[in-house]
Amino acid sequence: MRISELSTRSGVPVATLKFYIREGLLPRGEAVSATNAEYGEEHLARVRLIAALADVRGLPLSRVREILALIDEPAPDPVETLGRAVGALPPYVEEADDYPRAREAIEHAGLTYEPRFAAVRQLDSAIRAIEDAGLRWDPSVLSRYADAMRAVAGEEVAPIAEMTLQDAVVYAVLGTALYEPVMLALRRLAHHHLLVSGAVPPPTESAAD
Amino acid sequence: MRISELSTRSGVPVATLKFYIREGLLPRGEAVSATNAEYGEEHLARVRLIAALADVRGLPLSRVREILALIDEPAPDPVETLGRAVGALPPYVEEADDYPRAREAIEHAGLTYEPRFAAVRQLDSAIRAIEDAGLRWDPSVLSRYADAMRAVAGEEVAPIAEMTLQDAVVYAVLGTALYEPVMLALRRLAHHHLLVSGAVPPPTESAAD
DNA sequence: GAGATTGGATAGTTTTGCTATCCAGTATTA
DNA sequence: TAATACTGGATAGCAAAACTATCCAATCTC
Numbered sequence: 001m002r003i004s005e006l007s008t009r010s011g012v013p014v015a016t017l018k019f020y021i022r023e024g025l026l027p028r029g030e031a032v033s034a035t036n037a038e039y040g041e042e043h044l045a046r047v048r049l050i051a052a053l054a055d056v057r058g059l060p061l062s063r064v065r066e067i068l069a070l071i072d073e074p075a076p077d078p079v080e081t082l083g084r085a086v087g088a089l090p091p092y093v094e095e096a097d098d099y100p101r102a103r104e105a106i107e108h109a110g111l112t113y114e115p116r117f118a119a120v121r122q123l124d125s126a127i128r129a130i131e132d133a134g135l136r137w138d139p140s141v142l143s144r145y146a147d148a149m150r151a152v153a154g155e156e157v158a159p160i161a162e163m164t165l166q167d168a169v170v171y172a173v174l175g176t177a178l179y180e181p182v183m184l185a186l187r188r189l190a191h192h193h194l195l196v197s198g199a200v201p202p203p204t205e206s207a208a209d
Numbered sequence: 210m211r212i213s214e215l216s217t218r219s220g221v222p223v224a225t226l227k228f229y230i231r232e233g234l235l236p237r238g239e240a241v242s243a244t245n246a247e248y249g250e251e252h253l254a255r256v257r258l259i260a261a262l263a264d265v266r267g268l269p270l271s272r273v274r275e276i277l278a279l280i281d282e283p284a285p286d287p288v289e290t291l292g293r294a295v296g297a298l299p300p301y302v303e304e305a306d307d308y309p310r311a312r313e314a315i316e317h318a319g320l321t322y323e324p325r326f327a328a329v330r331q332l333d334s335a336i337r338a339i340e341d342a343g344l345r346w347d348p349s350v351l352s353r354y355a356d357a358m359r360a361v362a363g364e365e366v367a368p369i370a371e372m373t374l375q376d377a378v379v380y381a382v383l384g385t386a387l388y389e390p391v392m393l394a395l396r397r398l399a400h401h402h403l404l405v406s407g408a409v410p411p412p413t414e415s416a417a418d
Numbered sequence: 419g420a421g422a423t424t425g426g427a428t429a430g431t432t433t434t435g436c437t438a439t440c441c442a443g444t445a446t447t448a
Numbered sequence: 449t450a451a452t453a454c455t456g457g458a459t460a461g462c463a464a465a466a467c468t469a470t471c472c473a474a475t476c477t478c
Contacts, residue, residue: 153399168412185332190362
């Protein structure tokens with residue numbers, strides 16, 4: 001197909017496709033003459049993946065690029081590859097020497113502490129933000145989330161066993177990126193439901209300053 | 210205190226504080242002379258709240274502004290106010306006439322469908338993204354998340370009953386914004402733990418193209 | 419009274435993610 | 449076959465967001 005068909009089929013403007021090619025997110029079509037190149041289904045799949053990550057999840061293109069690189073050339077160790085791919089998803093936290101809050105929480109929850117894994121520093125900075133804001137943070141709060149997440153993760157991870165690494169990277173990234181909003185929306189809906197159902201009384205009408 | 214002290218105590222540069230004042234996020238200090246204004250603890254708290262939302266969570270300032278406006282002047286109905294405040298958090302989804310996917314899921318999960326609530330359209334667009342990407346979406350996937358989130362939400366929402374509306378808005382927004390990353394990080398850590406602990410075999414070494 | 423600091427205004431900067439324009443060389447179609 | 453439309457590719461422009469820097473006159477501090 002030509003670039004204009006790739007554009008209509010993916011819903012991404014031609015100018016943007018050219019931009020993605022320029023930026024190295026999308027491979028060039030196979031040149032068939034001086035002013036003509038052929039794009040295949042794999043280009044379409046690539047564009048849709050980019051759109052899911054950049055458009056739907058709002059990932060910066062630099063992160064999308066990292067993920068695509070891991071799909072194209074996975075690291076030697078599969079767990080490493082999956083970890084890096086998921087690490088390209090937000091939130092983005094700077095590296096540090098140690099993550100004491102995360103380590104304590106992870107040990108308490110019976111998970112694996114691996115400081116190179118992005119989720120460790122995400123957890124650490126999230127806990128720090130909670131403490132700074134004066135919200136509650138203690139083992140009972142931790143296990144409220146850890147228990148729920150352990151249950152969810154077990155079901156999610158199972159299908160990976162039967163995939164190739166490439167497919168697993170796509171599944172892990174898309175699954176992490178796309179199921180997250182579902183989970184968060186359901187949480188907010190559950191809050192809302194508890195309030196409107198009267199199970200929990202709404203707050204006092206307000207203390208006027 | 211002067212603006213420079215507000216700056217050192219909050220860690221936000223003076224130029225940025227001035228910018229926040231200009232943008233209406235931070236009230237002006239009380240003018241005490243033509244070139245001097247006094248800032249109080251409430252200014253510091255405000256700056257820290259802005260930092261938590263904008264800096265830590267990466268909210269656009271326009272959304273931070275909405276949240277602050279709701280704290281300053283809550284809507285008549287408390288549930289409405291809380292809903293709007295939480296609606297200013299990401300992800301941001303355009304409004305539509307109907308949210309069929311979300312309605313079906315919400316009814317199936319036994320929650321309250323209220324199309325004006327932002328989480329409803331967040332859920333709808335999240336489900337759409339999952340379908341577009343070809344990931345699984347069926348009642349069993351739904352309840353895997355809904356069950357976990359119902360359990361979590363129950364514990365989170367309880368303290369609201371004893372708060373003033375202002376405090377509840379701050380708690381709801383910060384709690385939603387700051388506990389979310391904890392939850393997501395724990396989920397990723399649980400995935401990782403299952404992989405490295407060998408409970409789930411990693412994917413095949415890859416099918417070289 | 420001299421230098422530093424303040425509030426306030428205005429203008430400039432950087433990054434990100436596109437769009438728009440241009441061009442010469444095909445394809446298509448009348 | 450001649451006009452037209454469309455290609456790939458390069459280059460430049462643009463808009464939004466979130467600061468950051470400079471300037472200024474007033475005024476505080478030593």
